[in-house]
Each structure stands twice: as structure tokens, then as C-alpha cells.
Amino acid sequence: MRTIAVFAxxxxxxxxxxxxxxxxxxxxxxxVSRDAGGLHTAVGYIHYADIFKDGADHVIRxxxxxxxxxxxxxxxxxxxxxxSMSDLRISDAFGxxxxxxxxxxxxxxxxxxxxxxxxxxxxxxxxxxxGMGIFVQASYAFGDFKDGVSGTLNGAPFATxxxxxxxxxxNFGIGLQWTVPRGVRLYAGPFVxxxxxxxxxxxxxxxxxxxxxDVLIRNKTSAGGFAGVDIPIGKGFRLxxxxxxxxxxxxxxAIVFVY
Amino acid sequence: xxxxxxxxxxxxxxxxxxxxQAVVADGPGAEWNPPVFLTAAxxxxxxxxxxxxxxxxxxxxxxxxxxxxxxxxxxxDVPAGDDEYxxxxxxxxxxxxxxxxxxxxxxxxxxxxxDRLYFWVLKPVAEGYNKVVPEDARISVRxxxxxxxxxxxxxxCLLQADFRGAATxxxxxxxxxxxxxxxxLDPASGKDLDxxxxxxxxxQTLGTYGVGHGVYIVWPFIGPSSPRxxxxxxxxxxxxxxxxxxxxxxAWGARAYESVNDTSLRIGDYESLKEAAIDPYIALRNxxxxxxxxxxxxxxxxxxxxxxxxxxxxxxxxxxxxxxxxRMQISWELAPEAExxxxxxxxxxxxxSGKEKRP
Numbered sequence: 001m002r003t004i005a006v007f008a009x010x011x012x013x014x015x016x017x018x019x020x021x022x023x024x025x026x027x028x029x030x031x032v033s034r035d036a037g038g039l040h041t042a043v044g045y046i047h048y049a050d051i052f053k054d055g056a057d058h059v060i061r062x063x064x065x066x067x068x069x070x071x072x073x074x075x076x077x078x079x080x081x082x083x084s085m086s087d088l089r090i091s092d093a094f095g096x097x098x099x100x101x102x103x104x105x106x107x108x109x110x111x112x113x114x115x116x117x118x119x120x121x122x123x124x125x126x127x128x129x130x131g132m133g134i135f136v137q138a139s140y141a142f143g144d145f146k147d148g149v150s151g152t153l154n155g156a157p158f159a160t161x162x163x164x165x166x167x168x169x170x171n172f173g174i175g176l177q178w179t180v181p182r183g184v185r186l187y188a189g190p191f192v193x194x195x196x197x198x199x200x201x202x203x204x205x206x207x208x209x210x211x212x213x214d215v216l217i218r219n220k221t222s223a224g225g226f227a228g229v230d231i232p233i234g235k236g237f238r239l240x241x242x243x244x245x246x247x248x249x250x251x252x253x254a255i256v257f258v259y
Numbered sequence: 260x261x262x263x264x265x266x267x268x269x270x271x272x273x274x275x276x277x278x279x280q281a282v283v284a285d286g287p288g289a290e291w292n293p294p295v296f297l298t299a300a301x302x303x304x305x306x307x308x309x310x311x312x313x314x315x316x317x318x319x320x321x322x323x324x325x326x327x328x329x330x331x332x333x334x335x336d337v338p339a340g341d342d343e344y345x346x347x348x349x350x351x352x353x354x355x356x357x358x359x360x361x362x363x364x365x366x367x368x369x370x371x372x373x374d375r376l377y378f379w380v381l382k383p384v385a386e387g388y389n390k391v392v393p394e395d396a397r398i399s400v401r402x403x404x405x406x407x408x409x410x411x412x413x414x415x416c417l418l419q420a421d422f423r424g425a426a427t428x429x430x431x432x433x434x435x436x437x438x439x440x441x442x443x444l445d446p447a448s449g450k451d452l453d454x455x456x457x458x459x460x461x462x463q464t465l466g467t468y469g470v471g472h473g474v475y476i477v478w479p480f481i482g483p484s485s486p487r488x489x490x491x492x493x494x495x496x497x498x499x500x501x502x503x504x505x506x507x508x509x510a511w512g513a514r515a516y517e518s519v520n521d522t523s524l525r526i527g528d529y530e531s532l533k534e535a536a537i538d539p540y541i542a543l544r545n546x547x548x549x550x551x552x553x554x555x556x557x558x559x560x561x562x563x564x565x566x567x568x569x570x571x572x573x574x575x576x577x578x579x580x581x582x583x584x585x586r587m588q589i590s591w592e593l594a595p596e597a598e599x600x601x602x603x604x605x606x607x608x609x610x611x612s613g614k615e616k617r618p
Contacts (some may be wrong), residue, residue: 041438041446069440156309257438257446 024082025252026241028185028230029133029175030123032258033072033239040080041066042255044240051220051247052090054199058217059091059248066117068254075123086141092198093162093210094149101158101207103151108210109163115145120221121122123177132176139198141167153166160205169195169219173226183235188227191244195219221246230256272563282313350366358485359547360475369477375523375531376480385522392523399443400520405456406435406442410498411491415459419558420466424457431456463486464556475544529617 025046032040048062064086071077093108119137124130129234146166148157172189180186201211210217228242238256243249266301360366372571389397415426431447431454440445447454465487473486481492496502501517504510536542 041440043437067437067440089508206552236446236449255438257434259444259446259449 003037023115024064024137024139025228025240025254026119026137026173026226026244027121027242027256028187029121029135029189030125030131030179030185030187030230031075031121031158032230032256033070033078034258035073035075037073038071039066039259040068040070040072040256042066042070042184042240042254042256044068044252046242046252048086048250048252049248050250051218052195052197052217053226054210054215054217056092056095057220058093058210061091062086064115064252065180066115066254068117068256075125077120077122079120081138082115082119082154084115084117086115087111088113088145088164090164090210091115092197093147094151095209096207097209098207098211101151101153101205103149103208105149106209108147108164108214110145110164111122113141113145113203113246115139120181123188128156129165129179131179133175133177134173136170136172137174138170139168141165149208149211153207157207158205160201160203160208160211163200163202163212164197165200167195167197169193175226183232185230187197187229187230188225190223190225192223193219194222202238202246235252260530265389274394274399289329348455349510355598358475358544358603361422362474362476363562366475366477366544367540369479370543372479374484374539381519381522382526385519386528388519389523389526394524397520397523400517402435402439402445403442404501404520405516406432406439407500408495408498411495412457413457414498415461415464416457418464419459421457421459424459428457429452459558460488460491462491462549463558465490465553466551467558472551473546475548483543485551 038113049125062083066081066082066084070080090108092106094103095106117139120133144165146163148161171193175189176207177187183248199210199215224246226244231239240254242252412428434447435442476484501513502510
């Protein structure tokens with residue numbers, strides 16, 4: 001009970017950061033790979049939300065599904081790679097900045113594109129239960145997200161396609177971990193990150209939020225907090241649940257298999 | 260069209276296992292599991308007639324450890340009265356396994372064609388591939404194709420009413436696909452999950468329903484088979500997802516790559532066997548007949564590993580924990596090389612059994 005209370009307190013404290021998040025799940029600071037060294041694989045899902053800006057704020061939502069393979073050793077370090085697929089939704093991307101442009105809809109939506117992620121983490125234990133770790137993780141979208149919109153501009157019809165390309169992010173964080181009975185790991189910590197994407201309309205339509213010219217959009221805030229729990233569920237499997245908060249909450253879960 | 264030819268051919272010969280020209284292979288009986296490996300592209304390695312005789316090979320269960328202990332001294336140091344292998348096979352020599360071979364001239368021609376194909380094409384390509392691709396990567400490729408063959412194994416299990424096997428196969432497929440990175444890895448065979456691949460195929464399924472072996476056939480490119488087991492070739496054409504790739508040459512290209520990859524993991528095995536055999540054609544035929552019979556008999560004995568070294572998880576022979584994957588290819592897993600060499604060094608009087616009826 002006390003453990004849960006402390007964990008809740010840490011999570012609440014992290015929420016006070018009030019900042020955002022990008023990329024996939026971070027996982028527990030302690031490597032999941034066997035002490036003698038070994039592989040692990042995972043599949044996971046994270047619903048990611050954040051706010052990007054280019055003058056105006058745009059809420060970004062993504063559903064990531066990923067497959068991960070990693071290698072670590074000595075309970076000290078681990079590297080991993082991910083291939084993920086994600087959709088993308090940007091609120092008010094085609095929003096009208098004036099009365100002249102009247103788009104048929106305002107949100108940008110596109111279906112699944114591939115992402116690649118590389119990451120690494122190091123861990124230092126302060127005893128059998130407590131430990132601290134750092135991680136770095138970077139992601140890149142291999143495909144361009146596209147969506148088209150039509151409408152009228154000063155009474156004349158228009159149609160344009162907005163392309164979001166070169167989406168990437170990098171994250172760095174510090175995590176504190178507490179191992180409770182049954183091998184359950186509770187972890188939490190702060191992180192900083194940077195994310196950007198290039199928005200390129202074809203043709204540009206003056207008066208539409210992201211479609212009026214080529215723009216670079218970035219994350220609104222650069223820090224956030226994360227917390228999670230990693231539970232061994234037997235037969236070499238572990239269940240990882242994680243939440244993060246920056247401008248919006250993100251939630252994810254993964255099932256990890258340790259070889 | 261091709262499938263129709265196969266089916267007609269199969270119907271012509273089904274049930275002919277006890278025809279006039281049946282030949283006898285005197286296998287050491289149930290204790291001996293013919294050494295099995297996957298032939299690359301079905302280019303069946305021939306071989307090891309002498310390995311089939313009592314006293315030459317002992318059970319695979321013991322072979323690895325004892326061989327390591329006896330090594331090259333096996334032939335010299337064992338007193339005649341203490342021959343544990345002769346004792347092991349005592350009383351089992353009565354068992355005879357037959358297969359008709361009325362097509363022997365044609366089969367021998369196909370055998371030599373496959374043999375040349377292996378030495379002139381497949382082996383050189385596989386050797387080059389072997390030099391540029393690490394073994395771990397090649398094993399992963401084999402795992403990947405093996406995972407793709409799940410529908411064949413599932414259908415075979417279901418047709419045999421082996422629902423436990425079907426569930427195991429399904430579990431393997433899910434685990435290896437999801438946590439094995441699309442089947443490149445094989446976590447399901449690990450000691451934690453212990454989901455072993457089912458050594459089943461459609462020909463074996465017919466065997467469990469009492470369909471006879473039929474005559475011996477050596478298919479070009481594919482290797483030893485029989486009308487009954489040729490059903491597996493046809494079934495595999497429809498159940499193996501690789502054949503659904505478009506355009507058609509992508510599918511056959513993938514199959515060719517799969518064959519080269521498999522061969523690269525076994526370079527030298529066929530050569531060793533060929534050297535050890537007096538008549539590779541007969542050796543392979545006998546071993547094939549015994550292996551297929553044991554495979555049929557093994558169904559329903561779920562506590563025992565299937566014959567022929569598809570002993571997933573067993574240490575050692577070709578690829579521990581990664582059993583022979585696909586249908587369409589007779590899986591002859593080699594005995595350990597040292598054992599083959601040992602047999603090759605045995606005196607002719609020991610290796611040439613008088614029971615063998617040669618044409």
C-alpha cells in the first residue's frame with residue numbers, strides 16, 4: 001500500500017512538469033535482458049498525444065504499434081531497435097486563418113506509415129531494490145504522411161495536398177526504479193525531447209493553417225515525465241505499462257519476451 | 260496442370276508398397292532413427308547405406324554423448340563380447356521395411372541428375388552465400404521460412420485429429436511471428452515455452468489413415484518420394500504462402516533462395532554421407548523408406564520425439580532447437596560427422612550386411 005502511495009506521488013509530481021512527449025515507450029531503467037547477456041523482443045502499443053506549434057498550436061495524436069528487438073548484459077546496459085507503424089492525426093491543420101478560405105474539413109489524417117527507432121539505456125543499482133538509469137531514444141518516420149483537402153478560397157474552389165515529411169524525435173531521460181516483491185519494477189522520471197516535422201502543401205493555399213506555405217513544426221514544450229510498471233508474467237514474458245505526460249497524456253503497453 | 264499430373268501419378272501408384280519388385284531394407288528397427296537433414300531444394304543427398312545396419316549406428320538418443328566418449332577408438336577397443344550396439348539391436352533385426360522400386364532405372368537417372376545439380380549448381384552458390392552471410396543470419400532465414408510453412412503443419416495436424424499438435428503449432432506461429440520478429444527467431448522452442456515444431460506433413464497424414472507407401476520415386480529437384488508422399492508436394496503448393504507471391508518468378512526466386520540458404524547450413528554433410536555409402540542410391544532409398552515409416556508410426560506417441568532427428572531442442576546435430584522446417588522435402592538429418600567418419604573407417608566386412616538385397 002505504501003509502495004502504491006509513493007508511486008502515485010511520484011506520478012503526480014511528474015505531472016506537474018506539464019510538458020509533452022514524443023517517440024515510443026521508454027521502458028524500465030533496468031535492462032530486461034538476462035544478466036549474462038541476451039536478446040529480448042517486444043511488441044507494444046502506445047497512444048501518443050502532444051502539441052506541436054508553428055505559431056498556432058496543433059494537437060497531434062498517433063497510434064503506434066511496434067516490434068522491438070534488443071540486446072543487453074550485466075543488468076547495466078541495453079540497446080534496442082524498433083520498427084513501428086503509426087497513423088497520424090493533426091487537429092486543425094487545415095483550419096482557416098481568415099474568412100476567405102473555407103476548407104471542407106480542418107483535421108489532417110493519414111493511415112499507417114513505418115517508423116524506425118533506436119535506443120539505449122544504462123542502469124546503476126543502489127542496492128537490491130533501488131536503482132537509477134538513463135536512456136536515449138530517437139525515432140524517424142520512413143514515409144511521408146499525406147492528406148488532401150478541398151474548399152473555396154474567395155469563392156473559387158481549391159484542392160490541395162499537405163505532406164508531412166522528415167518526422168523525427170529524440171528523447172533523453174533519467175529514471176528511478178524501485179523493485180517490489182515478485183520482481184515487479186516500478187519506475188518514473190523526467191525526460192527532455194525534441195521533435196519536428198516539415199509540412200509542405202502542394203499547392204499552397206493562403207489562409208489554411210499548415211497549408212499556406214512550407215513550415216517546420218516542432219513540439220511546443222521540451223520536457224515531460226514518465227512512469228510505468230514492468231511485471232513478470234511467466235514463461236519469459238513481461239508486461240510493461242507506461243504513461244507519460246507533457247502537453248497531453250500518452251499511454252502505452254508492451255509485452256516483452258526475454259530470451 | 261502440374262498438380263493434376265502429380266495427383267494422377269499418385270493415384271496410379273498408391274497402395275503398391277508390396278509390389279513384386281519390393282526391396283528390403285534391414286534397418287535396426289525402432290531404436291534407430293535415420294539421420295535426417297533437410298535437403299536443399301529437395302536435392303536429396305543420397306547416402307549412408309552402411310549406416311543402416313545393426314551395430315553401426317546406435318540410437319540417436321545416445322549417439323552424441325557416447326560418440327564423444329569413444330571417438331576414434333571405437334573400432335579398436337571394444338571387445339567382441341561387449342558390443343553394446345549389437346546388444347542394443349538384438350532381437351530387432353526381424354523388422355523389415357519394404358518399398359517397391361519398379362522405376363529404378365528412371366529413379367537412378369533422377370538421382371544422378373539431383374546429384375549433379377547439387378555439385379554443379381547448388382553447392383557452389385551456397386558456398387559463396389556461406390562466405391558472405393553469417394551463420395546466425397542464415398539460421399534466422401531458415402526459421403523465417405519454417406514459420407511460413409505453418410499452414411501445412413496445421414492442416415496436417417487437423418487432418419490427423421491431433422488437436423494438441425494443432426494448438427502447439429498455432430502457439431508457435433503466434434509467438435515466433437510476434438516475438439520472434441516475424442519468425443526470424445524461434446523463442447517458442449526455448450525451454451521456457453517449449454513449444455516444439457510438429458514433424459508432420461500431408462503424406463504422413465495419409466499414412467496414418469492406412470494409405471500405403473506406393474512405389475519409390477525420385478523427383479528431379481525434389482528428391483526421394485513416393486506417390487503417397489507426393490501428395491505433400493501438391494498440398495504444399497497450395498498451403499505454402501511463398502507460392503502466392505506475385506509475380507510467379509518472385510515465388511520461385513524465394514524458393515530458390517530458401518534452398519540455397521538451407522544448403523549453406525549443410526555443406527559437407529552430403530559429401531560425407533556419399534563417401535560412406537557403397538551405393539548411395541540404395542542407401543537413400545532404404546533410409547527413406549524407414550524414415551517415412553517411422554514418421555507415420557510416431558504419430559500418436561506424443562511423448563516420444565519423432566524419428567529422424569526432428570528433435571527440437573536436442574543438442575547437436577544440425578541445428579539444435581530448430582527442427583527441420585518444411586514440407587516438400589524429405590528431411591534427412593545427418594549423423595554427427597565423426598560418426599560418419601567412423602563408419603567410413605570400418606572394415607568392409609562390418610559395413611556390408613549380407614541381408615541387403617541389391618538389384
